[in-house]
Amino acid sequence: MPKVTVDGQEIEVPDGATVLQACELAGKEIPRFCYHERLSIAGNCRMCLVEVKPGPPKPQASCALPATEGQEIRTDSQMVKTAREGVMEFLLINHPLDCPICDQGGECDLQDQAVAYGRGGSRYHENKRAVTEKYMGPLIKTIMTRCIHCTRCVRFSEEVAGVDEIGALYRGEDMQITTYLEQAAQHELSANVIDLCPVGALTSRPYAFEARPWELKKTLSIDVSDAVGANIRLDSRGREVMRALPRINDDVNEEWLSDKGRYMVDGLTRRRLDKVWIRKRGKLQQATWEEAFKAIARAKPGKSIAAIAGDLVDCETMFAARKLLGAMGSGLLEGRQTGMDYPADNLAAMAFNSTFAGIETADAILIVGSQVRHEAALVNVRLRKAARRGAKVFVVGPQWETTYPAEFLGEDVSVLGNLPAEVAEVFDKAERPAVIVGAGGLAAGAFEPALALAQGWSREGWNGFNVLHTAAARMGGLMLGYAQKGGMAEVAKAEPKVVLALGADEVDWSAFDKSLKVYIGHHGDKGAHAADIILPGATYAEKDGTYVNTEGRVQFAEKAVFAPGDAREDWTILRALADALGVEVGFDSFAELQSAMIAEVPALGVEGLADLGPLPKAAKGGKGKGGTISYPVADFYLTNPIARASAVMQRCSAELARGEEILEAAE
Amino acid sequence: MADRTPAPDTPELRERWGSFEFTADYKAKADKAIARYPEGRQRSAVMPLLDLAQRQVGEETDTQGWLPLPVIEYVARYLDMPVIRVLEVATFYFMYNLKPVGKYHVQVCGTTPCMLRGSDGLFETCKKRGMKKGAVSEDGLWTLTEVECMGNCATAPMVQINDDNYEDLTPERLDTILDALARGEQPKTGTQEPGRHTSEPLGGPTTLKEMVEANHDYRGEW
Ligand code: SF4
Ligand code: FES
Ligand code: FES
Numbered sequence: 001m002p003k004v005t006v007d008g009q010e011i012e013v014p015d016g017a018t019v020l021q022a023c024e025l026a027g028k029e030i031p032r033f034c035y036h037e038r039l040s041i042a043g044n045c046r047m048c049l050v051e052v053k054p055g056p057p058k059p060q061a062s063c064a065l066p067a068t069e070g071q072e073i074r075t076d077s078q079m080v081k082t083a084r085e086g087v088m089e090f091l092l093i094n095h096p097l098d099c100p101i102c103d104q105g106g107e108c109d110l111q112d113q114a115v116a117y118g119r120g121g122s123r124y125h126e127n128k129r130a131v132t133e134k135y136m137g138p139l140i141k142t143i144m145t146r147c148i149h150c151t152r153c154v155r156f157s158e159e160v161a162g163v164d165e166i167g168a169l170y171r172g173e174d175m176q177i178t179t180y181l182e183q184a185a186q187h188e189l190s191a192n193v194i195d196l197c198p199v200g201a202l203t204s205r206p207y208a209f210e211a212r213p214w215e216l217k218k219t220l221s222i223d224v225s226d227a228v229g230a231n232i233r234l235d236s237r238g239r240e241v242m243r244a245l246p247r248i249n250d251d252v253n254e255e256w257l258s259d260k261g262r263y264m265v266d267g268l269t270r271r272r273l274d275k276v277w278i279r280k281r282g283k284l285q286q287a288t289w290e291e292a293f294k295a296i297a298r299a300k301p302g303k304s305i306a307a308i309a310g311d312l313v314d315c316e317t318m319f320a321a322r323k324l325l326g327a328m329g330s331g332l333l334e335g336r337q338t339g340m341d342y343p344a345d346n347l348a349a350m351a352f353n354s355t356f357a358g359i360e361t362a363d364a365i366l367i368v369g370s371q372v373r374h375e376a377a378l379v380n381v382r383l384r385k386a387a388r389r390g391a392k393v394f395v396v397g398p399q400w401e402t403t404y405p406a407e408f409l410g411e412d413v414s415v416l417g418n419l420p421a422e423v424a425e426v427f428d429k430a431e432r433p434a435v436i437v438g439a440g441g442l443a444a445g446a447f448e449p450a451l452a453l454a455q456g457w458s459r460e461g462w463n464g465f466n467v468l469h470t471a472a473a474r475m476g477g478l479m480l481g482y483a484q485k486g487g488m489a490e491v492a493k494a495e496p497k498v499v500l501a502l503g504a505d506e507v508d509w510s511a512f513d514k515s516l517k518v519y520i521g522h523h524g525d526k527g528a529h530a531a532d533i534i535l536p537g538a539t540y541a542e543k544d545g546t547y548v549n550t551e552g553r554v555q556f557a558e559k560a561v562f563a564p565g566d567a568r569e570d571w572t573i574l575r576a577l578a579d580a581l582g583v584e585v586g587f588d589s590f591a592e593l594q595s596a597m598i599a600e601v602p603a604l605g606v607e608g609l610a611d612l613g614p615l616p617k618a619a620k621g622g623k624g625k626g627g628t629i630s631y632p633v634a635d636f637y638l639t640n641p642i643a644r645a646s647a648v649m650q651r652c653s654a655e656l657a658r659g660e661e662i663l664e665a666a667e
Numbered sequence: 668m669a670d671r672t673p674a675p676d677t678p679e680l681r682e683r684w685g686s687f688e689f690t691a692d693y694k695a696k697a698d699k700a701i702a703r704y705p706e707g708r709q710r711s712a713v714m715p716l717l718d719l720a721q722r723q724v725g726e727e728t729d730t731q732g733w734l735p736l737p738v739i740e741y742v743a744r745y746l747d748m749p750v751i752r753v754l755e756v757a758t759f760y761f762m763y764n765l766k767p768v769g770k771y772h773v774q775v776c777g778t779t780p781c782m783l784r785g786s787d788g789l790f791e792t793c794k795k796r797g798m799k800k801g802a803v804s805e806d807g808l809w810t811l812t813e814v815e816c817m818g819n820c821a822t823a824p825m826v827q828i829n830d831d832n833y834e835d836l837t838p839e840r841l842d843t844i845l846d847a848l849a850r851g852e853q854p855k856t857g858t859q860e861p862g863r864h865t866s867e868p869l870g871g872p873t874t875l876k877e878m879v880e881a882n883h884d885y886r887g888e889w
Contacts, residue, residue, distance in 0.1 A: 165749065169754060
């Protein structure tokens with residue numbers, strides 16, 4: 001631990017720290033453009049210059065200089081001030097200074113640092129260079145004249161995303177950032193370069209010229225597009241969510257967000273259910289809440305009522321429905337819409353036990369039935385990190401393009417029962433072997449054999465058994481008992497008189513012909529098309545709610561905007577329905593609902609990883625089972641009703657997933 | 668500066684170069700270049716491979732050679748690396764031609780020492796023969812490029828043509844060289860100054876004179 005002095009203040013810094021990090025530890029702000037905590041060091045912007053003794057009598061780039069014992073660092077000397085002013089002046093020589101028409105304005109590093117460290121005027125009178133726009137796909141808008149060549153975007157795609165497609169062509173003054181032949185950026189995390197770009201060179205195409213950062217209300221929320229539970233911030237203006245941005249949470253999403261989580265938000269205002277509808281003579285017709293509730297009461301469900309939770313619902317909604325059903329005397333709850341029926345009595349066996357941060361340290365990883373890039377893009381980032389640290393990765397399931405070296409072991413689950421000797425040896429020797437079972441694996445019956453394998457490879461102080469779900473609501477649902485032995489088939493067999501579909505859009509409704517199907521949800525998607533009665537509900541952006549990610553991490557999202565039209569927060573609908581059905585559910589406000597939920601499932605009351613208890617013993621004889629794996633996600637961009645309603649996601653699907661040529665609208 | 672953008676990606680370009688592959692000869696050379704680096708570091712050989720590819724294209728087209736996009740993609744595949752990384756290298760170094768060039772790529776140095784010693788005259792000479800900067804002459808023989816210092820300032824002005832340097836030039840001397848090349852002959856390379864061998868001082872040494880005959884220890888004289 002070297003000791004250094006920063007502006008006269010002596011501090012100890014961790015081994016391997018850079019001078020820049022030392023300055024930060026001492027509470028000094030160091031301006032920077034190219035340096036980024038999560039990317040490799042480039043040292044090419046020169047904005048981070050400081051004075052360091054011993055060393056040459058000139059300012060040094062602190063981001064690329066290791067802190068060593070006895071260094072005297074000055075961040076406040078005249079030399080540093082002049083150096084920063086000089087660098088800034090050079091950076092601005094070729095920068096267009098078009099802030100008034102730039103979307104980065106108000107949240108631009110260059111703007112902020114020019115104000116804080118610049119000299120207030122330029123002495124440059126020559127012509128500025130200009131660079132032509134580069135097409136980078138439907139999400140990223142480029143104004144390359146603004147680029148300051150920090151190469152953050154290049155390093156992100158190479159190092160984090162693992163899809164090497166952005167590069168710096170030409171040299172010197174002619175240097176230009178582009179993708180090969182201006183092809184669209186082709187991966188699930190592409191839009192993160194927009195956040196990384198310290199200037200307005202890469203900005204958000206769908207959000208172009210929509211709003212200024214200071215007009216936006218910022219709400220802390222949780223991404224529901226997959227089961228990762230990325231921490232996001234919803235920026236809204238009036239009743240509209242303008243954009244979603246990642247928040248930093250090292251345990252979950254670090255500071256990235258998948259393109260879907262980021263860009264499906266325009267779907268929040270399209271194809272919305274904002275009126276009550278009742279199906280009369282086969283046609284859906286507008287109705288009032290009262291008529292709808294009466295119609296449901298007329299069905300006299302009694303005990304014969306079921307609730308099916310969709311992929312995006314929060315725990316409170318599921319709990320309210322569970323209370324309602326309980327009051328009616330039914331326990332027919334199910335959330336695994338597509339019919340999976342893995343055992344759900346032990347929650348530890350259903351969670352991503354290694355945790356996302358932990359999986360980075362695994363040294364042998366067996367993925368069973370998961371197209372991780374599509375099902376949990378942010379977990380794939382972690383797997384890539386593990387692989388870069390030397391982990392060996394094996395996959396059981398159909399081939400997909402991994403972003404790290406991986407060996408495919410076949411598509412059939414039976415291979416788990418007799419792994420090739422070399423593969424088994426890797427795991428036997430590994431210090432932290434991990435198994436990841438995806439939704440495709442669960443559906444093909446890989447749960448038992450995978451659990452047996454993980455138990456064979458158990459290590460002290462390391463839990464290597466992981467289930468990677470695809471739905472944001474899944475873990476919460478399982479904690480709230482939304483799982484029947486036998487799954488959806490069992491619910492159908494019970495022939496409930498009334499089925500409450502809580503945003504359930506992936507169900508095969510043909511099995512429920514005789515039931516009165518009440519859809520409580522927000523989008524006119526598959527569930528609403530099949531419904532007999534539609535009660536308009538709220539999306540994740542329009543209600544407070546608790547979500548549990550696939551690790552078993554309990555997280556809380558806040559309401560950003562109001563639901564449109566007659567739509568209501570889901571719990572209020574269920575509360576009113578209880579009145580209509582003449583039963584008591586025991587809560588009249590959201591706070592009461594929440595405390596009732598926490599009283600019954602205490603884990604939901606504490607933000608953070610829930611303690612799910614020990615893993616169960618794997619059943620004997622599960623090993624030999626076989627089944628061919630197929631992946632549940634056919635199209636990464638269209639996995640949920642919000643995304644399917646989103647014009648941006650539709651376009652991504654057409655252009656990136658299906659490779660259609662999209663003609664640029666004349667701008 | 669010359670236009671350094673790659674030749675446009677047209678169907679004709681794909682048609683002509685899409686099936687490019689190293690000949691056995693070039694393949695052997697390429698593999699030798701790769702073998703210089705540790706296993707798994709084959710990417711390090713990207714520069715020699717681009718050069719080899721350019722030379723093979725040159726042989727096939729009877730020019731100095733250049734790098735069509737499909738050839739760049741071939742090199743990327745050969746080295747199992749992302750094509751954007753290869754294109755970065757190809758666009759960075761001036762010695763890789765991104766557009767077709769003539770049989771002789773005449774690169775005239777225009778940097779200060781050469782300019783003071785008369786490079787303007789060399790450009791004139793070239794232009795008189797129908798060469799234009801950045802374009803292939805009508806007969807397909809010449810491409811003229813102005814370049815920065817080639818490190819031959821002591822024998823300035825100089826011109827680099829394909830793999831050879833011609834130094835101590837005057838317009839007449841350059842004309843003689845170009846005539847010879849046009850006839851398919853190989854002129855003498857290096858300095859064109861009669862009596863000069865390489866870049867030794869003209870008219871005999873002016874410093875370290877004692878060194879001419881034998882090694883001399885100057886240290887006692889400091
Ligand atoms: S586009 Fe942005 S992130 Fe990429 S090099 Fe330029 S300034 Fe940096
Ligand atoms: S931050 Fe140090 S050189 Fe860019
Ligand atoms: S200036 Fe022409 S070779 Fe140096």
